[in-house]
Amino acid sequence: MKRVVITGAGTINALGQNVTETLAAMREGRCGIGELEMRDVDRLAVKIGAQVKGFEGEHIFNRQQMALFDRFTQFTLVAAREAMAQSGLSFSGELSAKSGVVLGNSGGGMQTLDENYRTVYEDGKNRVHPFVVPKLMNNAAASHVSMEFNLKGPSFTVASACASSNHAMAQAFQMVRSGTAPVMITGGAESMLCFGGVKAWEGLRVMSKDACRPFSANRNGMVQGEGAGVFVFEEMEHARKRGAEILAEVIGFAMSSDAADIVMPSKQGAARAISGALQDAGVNRDEVGYINAHGTGTAANDKTECSAVADVFGPHADRLMISSTKSMHGHLIGGTGAVELLACIMAVRDGVIAPTIGYEEPDPECALDVVPNEARDADVDVALSNAFAFGGLNAVLALRRI
Template identity: 65%
Template sequence: MRRVVITGAGSVNPLGHDVPATLAAMRSGRCGIGPLSGLVDQDRLAVQIGAQVTGFDPAAHFDRQRLPLLDRFAQFALVSARQAVAQSGLAFDGALADRSGVVMGTAGGGNTTVDDNYRTVHAEGKNRVHPFVVPRLMHNAAASHMSMEFGLRGPGLAVSTACASSNHAMGLALQLIRGGAADVILTGGSEAMLCFGGLKAWEGLRVMSRDGCRPFAASRNGLVMGEGGAVFVFEELEHARARGAEVLAEVAGFGMTSDAGDIVAPTQDGPVRAMQLALADAGLAAEDIGYVNAHGTGTTANDRTEARALNAVLGAQAAHVPVSSTKSLHGHLIGGTGAVELLACLLALREGVIAPTVNFDAPDPECAVDAVPNVARHGVDVRAVLSNAFAFGGLNAVLALRRI
């Protein structure tokens, strides 16, 4: 079977505008959640905190001709992709262009574009919108712009499965390369849902915290919305070796399941089966796992259910496996969250550093996991990891990575 590795990574998220800044924040446990600022109609929001990407200047990355075509979620994706491709050292020309593609995850696509134009039509009473509204809001906008920027003429598509979008996208990229449809795939996810409409919709679900994200803690009371994304270069192992590329990790396995239960309430069975499938696909045993990046949203139901699922999968060694939720640091990036969380997995595999679950005040007896509270753990020998994503709609996607 063709093996798949990561040879480049890029990110724009609330912890930093690139991977080094993001990893530094994870090592130090710096939280990117704070008071919201600069949103239209912000005073009408009940929730006034979030994890914003601050100091990001789109004009520094895109010229005046291109910028009107790009919603914020696509901007995050393109800047992240540039970083990842630069690290990989790849040039997509000749035959490689036909053997390279892009698979990106997003839950909402161009949310800020939708929000702005509903306001234009309904609040301001205008009868015309900008001609680029559809190209900006469509879910495949980021993937399409990435394919055009780098000349990727192979498979190209967008994946939308709510909070599991990134993991499903990366799992599909793994399968495409394994199956011989491509040698290189740019993959990950991005989201920009921090606008009035996006936040107001999530407020309606009554799962938002007004004072912080505390996954697995006794006082947890909901998730905190964030924005941003990450992109990775997935490459067939022998292709990477032939050109002398630095390999960051192997994407060893993938598992996906459906709960077939409730549209919002999680089950234990679906996540258990997804983790077991990822382990089997990677040829790993539960005792091989040295770290789990949990879905860990900070809601009462998710964290309790996920903790029980983890104990069912990891068995006797469950108490000894670090399980942290970096959503406590960067917020819940919805369709982009799994991609940013994969950076924490690379940090564990490459540096032996486990990013912490911050804001952790007291353990919940119903969440029996080693949540790595508040302070990063250094000097841990991690050879394989799992990264969990469990979405509304009961769609579960788990990636297994291995040190190589």
């Protein structure tokens, strides 16, 4: 089995339009959640979200590209370009033939879908743009990344709700580890902050109208975000031979299904994924220093997740740091695990633990060290990234410091 390392990272989200800005915001405990700016916002009950403000795709992509790129695809390409630039890779010959891209996405081109529903049902028009289907399909971003960087190997999209990115990155990791591909571009993106997207989430009654406060006793729901995170997963020896900068090593993953309820989380399912990731990585419980929690800020998720962590780690749970960066960048749905992996890289590479901001009241059912409100310096060798999705689909990744 090959060892797998991360040699490039890119992002765009409500905290920043690149990795440097995002990590600085995480260190500062800055909140990217604010008032939504969109059409018909007055008709929404939930008027807050973690939007990417000041982003204008027209200044980055040409007219022909804009006709094909939904906002989630634009985000993906911006993040992919940053990750590829950091990696220093270019793809040709055998490297091109074997390398690919696996991305996570849940809703596809929701902005395009929303706009065209309006065109047909509200405006009464009988024709839409001929590129609507290739623009809104879930695999659009993965396909455009493959075309831009000449990736001719295994390329596809994973859609498993809020675990999409972690599932995608796990697949990419497995391909590099098994020798199927020397390099994989991976991560995820989402742009569901449109009128129809927010209105749909409102119906679930899990949304906060004021803030995301994971683990706090007075938490009252999740807050949607948008953006992308993209990484270069590379076989270690391949990276070392070319003198690449290594950000962290990916050492394990696990997936599980609750097989129980379509929306309510299961402690047992989460615990199986966490313990499975430790087993796959070959690490003991006491080697883990930090977990980036799924931590949505809902009553059900947070207490279930904390209980699962306590069950898996036993006495070590009291010495474990666990934080939810969704309190800052919101819940990016299919893209959330990708942006959150940046916090794990920061923990193992820089020794900085991103905080859970908005924490106001201790909850006895979340009695772990949730790194409240302020970042913390700490020596971390191994970090986990949790993702637990609607549908009972769970995916956990493990990183190690190089």
